[in-house]
Amino acid sequence: xxxxxxxxxxxxxxxxxxxxxxxxxxxxxxxxxxxxxxxxxxxxxxxxxxxxxxxxxxxxxxxxxxxxxxxxxxxxxxxxxxxxxxxxxxxxxxxxxxxxxxxxxxxxxxxxxxxxxxxxxxxxxxxxxxxxxxxxxxxxxxxxxxxxxxxxxxxxxxxxxxxxxxxxxxxxxxxxxxxxxxxxxxxxxxxxxxxxxxxxxxxxxxxxxxxxxxxxxxxxxxxxxxxxxxxxxxxxxxxxxxxxxxxxxxxxxxxxxxxxxxxx
Numbered sequence: 583x584x585x586x587x588x589x590x591x592x593x594x595x596x597x598x599x600x601x602x603x604x605x606x607x608x609x610x611x612x613x614x615x616x617x618x619x620x621x622x623x624x625x626x627x628x629x630x631x632x633x634x635x636x637x638x639x640x641x642x643x644x645x646x647x648x649x650x651x652x653x654x655x656x657x658x659x660x661x662x663x664x665x666x667x668x669x670x671x672x673x674x675x676x677x678x679x680x681x682x683x684x685x686x687x688x689x690x691x692x693x694x695x696x697x698x699x700x701x702x703x704x705x706x707x708x709x710x711x712x713x714x715x716x717x718x719x720x721x722x723x724x725x726x727x728x729x730x731x732x733x734x735x736x737x738x739x740x741x742x743x744x745x746x747x748x749x750x751x752x753x754x755x756x757x758x759x760x761x762x763x764x765x766x767x768x769x770x771x772x773x774x775x776x777x778x779x780x781x782x783x784x785x786x787x788x789x790x791x792x793x794x795x796x797x798x799x800x801x802x803x804x805x806x807x808x809x810x811x812x813x814x815x816x817x818x819x820x821x822x823x824x825x826x827x828x829x830x831x832x833x834x835x836x837x838x839x840x841x842x843x844x845x846x
Contacts, residue, residue: 584714584721584771588658591741591762593723593771594710595656595703596793597640599649601834603627606641606651609832612810613803614638614718614795636712638719650784651834654691655723655791656703657741658710662688665702665740672736683708694736696727697788715796721841722794723760723772730758730776733789737774745774751822784837792837800826800842807832807840 588594600606607618610631616638620629628642644651659665662680669692670676677699678691687706693699703710713719727733737743742763747756760772779787797803800818807830808814815837817828825843832838 583768584723585769586709586711586714588705588710589762589765589769590658590660591743592658592769593655593720594658594705595640595701596653596711596720597628597642597656598651598653598836599644600641600651600836601644603629603641603643606832606834606836607631609810609812610641613806613812614797616718633713633718638711638713651832651836652699652790653793653836653838654699654701655793656689656701656710659702659704662690662702662704666690666692668740672739674736674740682706694733694789696729696732697785698725698727698733698790700791717796717798719796720793721796721843722839723791724794724839725772725774725789725791726777726782727774727789728776728779728782728787730756730774733774734758750775784835790837792839794827794839794841797840797842800828800840803840803842804828804830 584593610616616631616633618629619632630637631639666676666680673695675693677693680688680690682688685706686708688704689701691701715721734745744761745758747758750757758774759770761767761770804814804818811833813831815829815831818826820826825841827839827841829839
């Protein structure tokens with residue numbers, strides 16, 4: 583499970599790059615009940631998503647020409663600069679060089695060797711997400727990649743992640759569960775799955791990360807997605823031992839998953 587007791591390598595933040603911040607904020611507000619709090623034009627129209635007064639993510643305008651709208655997942659690090667050096671040493675590339683965020687923390691963004699984009703956050707005054715693992719918040723992170731072994735090697739060396747392979751139903755391959763270094767299975771925070779390049783249509787065959795948001799009712803959440811201009815790529819369907827889920831796209835094509843977890 584994802585917690586707010588962040589440790590190195592655990593998901594600690596996420597934000598959305600959107601072509602229309604106001605429209606995206608309205609969509610996610612309708613789907614999850616999030617409130618949008620703008621930081622203002624001086625911060626490039628960046629803002630925060632909040633639920634019950636707690637931050638559950640961020641949003642800002644797309645800044646790269648030709649970039650697709652997508653969620654960026656940040657992983658905790660005690661040293662952004664050291665992580666950046668490690669990314670380059672391991673064959674990844676730096677998209678956004680280490681930079682300070684007005685005393686809130688220090689961040690950088692990267693691309694893994696197979697094209698998956700991710701980021702890291704070194705806490706300052708802002709530690710990270712204030713609410714997780716409850717309806718309307720981040721509950722899991724997931725990587726689709728064309729080479730699971732290479733991804734395990736890269737991220738395992740970078741963050742010390744532990745992985746555990748489990749078979750997918752119906753002979754659908756293997757899914758690798760991810761746990762931060764040295765922690766028990768109760769702190770699993772995500773998974774990675776190998777798919778052929780032709781199945782990764784959103785990115786033209788490159789690897790990509792996406793968030794999984796918990797919901798109380800998957801079908802009701804999907805109805806809100808489609809009512810407000812989004813699309814459903816897969817589902818809703820039941821995943822044994824996991825819950826009922828659906829893979830969705832917002833109106834600008836950013837992908838995310840909604841999951842009503844199985845009650846334990």
